[in-house]
Amino acid sequence: MKNNSIPYKIYLTEDEMPKSWYNVKARMKNKHAPFVNPKTQKPCTKDDLKSVFCDECIEQELNDTDEFIEIPQGIRDFYKMFRPSPLVRAYFLERLLDTPAQIYYKFEGNNTSGSHKLNSAAAQAYYAKKQGLKSITTETGAGQWGTALAMAAAFYGLNLDVYMVKVSAEQKPHRREVIRTYGANVIPSPSDTTNAGRKILAEFPGTGGSLGCAISEAVEKATKTESCRYVLGSVLDHVLLHQTVIGQESKIAMDKYGITPDVIIGCCGGGSNFGGLIAPFMGERLCGKNNIEFIGVEPASCPSLTKGKFAYDYCDSARTTPMAKMYTLGCGFMPSPSHAGGLRYHGMSPIISQLYRDGYIKAITAEQSAVFEAAVMFAKCEGILPAPESSHAIRAAIDTAVECKKTGEKKTVLFGLTGTGYFDMSAYKKYNDGAMSDVIPTDADLQKGFDTIPKCKVNEDIL
Amino acid sequence: MKNNSIPYKIYLTEDEMPKSWYNVKARMKNKHAPFVNPKTQKPCTKDDLKSVFCDECIEQELNDTDEFIEIPQGIRDFYKMFRPSPLVRAYFLERLLDTPAQIYYKFEGNNTSGSHKLNSAAAQAYYAKKQGLKSITTETGAGQWGTALAMAAAFYGLNLDVYMVKVSAEQKPHRREVIRTYGANVIPSPSDTTNAGRKILAEFPGTGGSLGCAISEAVEKATKTESCRYVLGSVLDHVLLHQTVIGQESKIAMDKYGITPDVIIGCCGGGSNFGGLIAPFMGERLCGKNNIEFIGVEPASCPSLTKGKFAYDYCDSARTTPMAKMYTLGCGFMPSPSHAGGLRYHGMSPIISQLYRDGYIKAITAEQSAVFEAAVMFAKCEGILPAPESSHAIRAAIDTAVECKKTGEKKTVLFGLTGTGYFDMSAYKKYNDGAMSDVIPTDADLQKGFDTIPKCKVNEDIL
Numbered sequence: 053m054k055n056n057s058i059p060y061k062i063y064l065t066e067d068e069m070p071k072s073w074y075n076v077k078a079r080m081k082n083k084h085a086p087f088v089n090p091k092t093q094k095p096c097t098k099d100d101l102k103s104v105f106c107d108e109c110i111e112q113e114l115n116d117t118d119e120f121i122e123i124p125q126g127i128r129d130f131y132k133m134f135r136p137s138p139l140v141r142a143y144f145l146e147r148l149l150d151t152p153a154q155i156y157y158k159f160e161g162n163n164t165s166g167s168h169k170l171n172s173a174a175a176q177a178y179y180a181k182k183q184g185l186k187s188i189t190t191e192t193g194a195g196q197w198g199t200a201l202a203m204a205a206a207f208y209g210l211n212l213d214v215y216m217v218k219v220s221a222e223q224k225p226h227r228r229e230v231i232r233t234y235g236a237n238v239i240p241s242p243s244d245t246t247n248a249g250r251k252i253l254a255e256f257p258g259t260g261g262s263l264g265c266a267i268s269e270a271v272e273k274a275t276k277t278e279s280c281r282y283v284l285g286s287v288l289d290h291v292l293l294h295q296t297v298i299g300q301e302s303k304i305a306m307d308k309y310g311i312t313p314d315v316i317i318g319c320c321g322g323g324s325n326f327g328g329l330i331a332p333f334m335g336e337r338l339c340g341k342n343n344i345e346f347i348g349v350e351p352a353s354c355p356s357l358t359k360g361k362f363a364y365d366y367c368d369s370a371r372t373t374p375m376a377k378m379y380t381l382g383c384g385f386m387p388s389p390s391h392a393g394g395l396r397y398h399g400m401s402p403i404i405s406q407l408y409r410d411g412y413i414k415a416i417t418a419e420q421s422a423v424f425e426a427a428v429m430f431a432k433c434e435g436i437l438p439a440p441e442s443s444h445a446i447r448a449a450i451d452t453a454v455e456c457k458k459t460g461e462k463k464t465v466l467f468g469l470t471g472t473g474y475f476d477m478s479a480y481k482k483y484n485d486g487a488m489s490d491v492i493p494t495d496a497d498l499q500k501g502f503d504t505i506p507k508c509k510v511n512e513d514i515l
Numbered sequence: 516m517k518n519n520s521i522p523y524k525i526y527l528t529e530d531e532m533p534k535s536w537y538n539v540k541a542r543m544k545n546k547h548a549p550f551v552n553p554k555t556q557k558p559c560t561k562d563d564l565k566s567v568f569c570d571e572c573i574e575q576e577l578n579d580t581d582e583f584i585e586i587p588q589g590i591r592d593f594y595k596m597f598r599p600s601p602l603v604r605a606y607f608l609e610r611l612l613d614t615p616a617q618i619y620y621k622f623e624g625n626n627t628s629g630s631h632k633l634n635s636a637a638a639q640a641y642y643a644k645k646q647g648l649k650s651i652t653t654e655t656g657a658g659q660w661g662t663a664l665a666m667a668a669a670f671y672g673l674n675l676d677v678y679m680v681k682v683s684a685e686q687k688p689h690r691r692e693v694i695r696t697y698g699a700n701v702i703p704s705p706s707d708t709t710n711a712g713r714k715i716l717a718e719f720p721g722t723g724g725s726l727g728c729a730i731s732e733a734v735e736k737a738t739k740t741e742s743c744r745y746v747l748g749s750v751l752d753h754v755l756l757h758q759t760v761i762g763q764e765s766k767i768a769m770d771k772y773g774i775t776p777d778v779i780i781g782c783c784g785g786g787s788n789f790g791g792l793i794a795p796f797m798g799e800r801l802c803g804k805n806n807i808e809f810i811g812v813e814p815a816s817c818p819s820l821t822k823g824k825f826a827y828d829y830c831d832s833a834r835t836t837p838m839a840k841m842y843t844l845g846c847g848f849m850p851s852p853s854h855a856g857g858l859r860y861h862g863m864s865p866i867i868s869q870l871y872r873d874g875y876i877k878a879i880t881a882e883q884s885a886v887f888e889a890a891v892m893f894a895k896c897e898g899i900l901p902a903p904e905s906s907h908a909i910r911a912a913i914d915t916a917v918e919c920k921k922t923g924e925k926k927t928v929l930f931g932l933t934g935t936g937y938f939d940m941s942a943y944k945k946y947n948d949g950a951m952s953d954v955i956p957t958d959a960d961l962q963k964g965f966d967t968i969p970k971c972k973v974n975e976d977i978l
Binding site for chain 1: 666895938
């Protein structure tokens with residue numbers, strides 16, 4: 053039923069904000085396979101991870117029994133700076149589409165990082181500080197994650213080195229400057245501050261760098277510096293856990309107004325925002341309490357769920373991380389350079405991968421021109437200029453609403469609007485100029501990627 | 516008294532949002548002097564303005580009797596897209612400063628234009644549509660106003676030509692692209708689409724343009740195109756009126772929580788945001804119902820209130836507009852090119868000018884390195900990266916709070932945080948690099964500006 057008494061934006065009060073994250077693993081009958089240490093080919097122990105990650109993050113990473121994990125007061129205080137985020141009823145979009153569907157979106161872009169990334173940056177910086185560390189390191193490509201972590205490091209009083217892919221640092225000087233303004237040290241990668249960087253520089257003197265190289269540098273710096281750890285922005289279970297504040301807030305707001313979603317849609321890169329959005333709803337689904345359709349949308353040019361292999365693979369192209377059992381295109385897979393819409397990660401969160409494997413999640417792809425068409429339509433009627441990544445979810449929400457118009461179904465749709473596109477205007481320019489082309493990897497392209505999946509003991513039966 | 520039960524952010528419900536703008540002129544015993552037609556040297560008639568501005572905006576411009584002017588439902592619907600804006604208690608900043616003062620700010624930057632400009636863009640586009648017009652024109656320098664108007668034009672279905680200062684269009688391609696994404700036509704100025712533009716191009720073939728030239732082009736285009744009008748983003752009374760939604764919301768939120776401000780601070784460029792913030796509080800002040808200190812902060816490099824003349828002057832450097840009685844540095848005054856902090860307007864809203872003349876407003880200046888120091892401090896503790904313009908108000912709020920620490924006074928401070936600085940990172944870079952210098956115009960610089968104030972009949976007694 054069309055319920056027009058619902059406000060355009062629902063903000064929870066600060067008292068209503070969630071006091072715990074939702075650990076969906078506790079409800080999964082099939083837990084995902086353990087991370088594997090590539091050297092031993094055995095499940096990772098805490099000790100394998102301790103030199104790289106903060107202790108509390110490792111605990112959370114390996115916790116698959118506690119359904120609710122308390123958000124410490126120190127993080128909840130920081131969350132109040134930029135949360136609650138609004139749950140928006142897309143009245144203007146509904147009117148434009150003339151659909152019987154009700155469309156809601158949870159908007160995570162109203163903070164300086166411009167995205168949901170700050171939810172996990174806040175938590176990880178807090179735990180680093182609590183552990184008594186002095187500094188943290190990370191890598192960043194486009195810069196959203198680097199900005200989020202710089203904000204969190206400034207708030208908690210930690211030093212931060214951000215290894216920024218050199219070509220990004222040069223092409224996005226403004227992003228770089230935001231990070232610097234928050235007091236972090238931006239090091240264009242490859243750099244001469246690490247062995248990994250020096251090696252690459254010696255081999256390829258003029259290189260613009262890569263995310264893989266930046267990760268290697270950040271990890272090396274963390275492990276070789278006293279009182280320092282490395283921090284990652286997606287894929288891992290504890291990152292997804294922190295992002296469940298998105299789903300928790302959405303669910304509290306919807307419950308408050310008696311709204312029950314039929315479909316929940318999110319864009320899928322590493323999977324942490326989608327996982328965070330759906331987690332509490334999925335928890336109920338796994339107990340048979342709802343029958344929600346969960347849809348992950350990935351770019352046609354980087355289709356890890358829809359065309360990937362379910363295998364053990366490295367989480368990074370530099371092969372420095374433990375191996376995770378996940379849907380992957382191969383850690384060496386690179387989407388076509390003409391792909392502008394973000395979400396270029398080769399793998400997928402092990403939690404999302406397992407839920408997809410078990411049939412709880414549907415995955416679809418969207419081509420980039422259709423994604424930007426949806427983005428521009430959305431910007432004009434709802435006012436928010438969306439990030440290209442988020443616009444994959446917009447595309448699917450619009451398609452669902454248009455389908456409802458044909459069938460007359462009055463579905464309630466919730467999608468995650470993860471961020472704003474203010475720093476993605478060169479991609480928009482391509483679209484506005486009519487110069488955007490769609491790219492779908494051929495079987496040969498895919499095979500090249502699959503060839504980079506490690507051929508090792510744990511993958512013996514798969515490859 | 517320190518009241519810690521107040522939430523970090525106060526959002527009004529949609530029902531609580533103001534249904535009228537506040538016309539402070541109705542309460543002013545001394546109305547400001549009328550606009551004067553430079554040709555006749557007589558007060559402007561409605562007919563003088565009709566070919567340039569929308570009818571309803573002219574009515575509002577000349578209305579100094581109705582204290583409340585209803586916000587039409589069609590505008591209130593659009594306001595719901597990006598309003599209410601939050602009234603934020605600056606707990607983190609208070610803690611950092613260790614001050615007994617309570618600091619609040621009204622944050623207007625949570626929309627794609629990144630500023631308060633959208634409040635008036637929405638209203639002016641609505642009235643243009645209601646009048647049956649097909650298109651509107653404007654000029655833009657940095658691009659915030661152009662973006663806001665593009666959003667409003669897209670929402671109401673109007674064509675929009677934005678004359679963007681050529682050098683800005685080239686230096687800020689991303690801003691330009693946001694405007695294009697909203698469907699507006701961006702024309703780098705000077706252009707060959709107007710007589711004014713062609714004349715300048717012929718005289719100065721390689722010129723990067725100026726705001727004055729862009730205004731001339733936009734006005735010419737509007738007056739020579741059927742069913743088209745020109746739209747302005749600051750200075751005029753009706754623009755200030757639309758911005759009173761800021762003050763109205765602030766007052767409703769403060770009244771709801773029993774908060775009574777002792778000091779209200781805003782940055783001053785053209786004066787519309789400051790005027791909009793203070794209007795309803797000033798209305799009470801003018802009836803003797805409060806004793807609030809109102810402080811306007813302007814850059815030391817463009818000190819129109821603190822060092823200007825109270826005289827009739829053109830509202831634009833191209834001398835195309837009517838003349839207004841206001842504090843002015845002369846329509847030919849240009850702040851030093853090393854001034855990075857915005858607020859480079861030569862004059863001041865006639866309403867603000869009159870209130871200042873009558874002693875209801877205090878004006879102070881801030882130097883740009885002190886402004887950026889405050890901006891970075893604020894960004895780190897409150898999370899929001901502020902626009903350089905807004906940071907003038909932050910500077911004064913911090914100084915007031917620090918003074919309270921010395922005196923022990925428990926003042927309640929409200930300031931306007933008009934926007935975000937995402938597109939101002941080159942100015943931040945200058946500050947981060949330690950390359951920012953302060954500039955104060957010398958008496959000779961000021962005199963050069965004063966020499967450009969029109970020597971005409973209405974100014975005879977002044978100059």
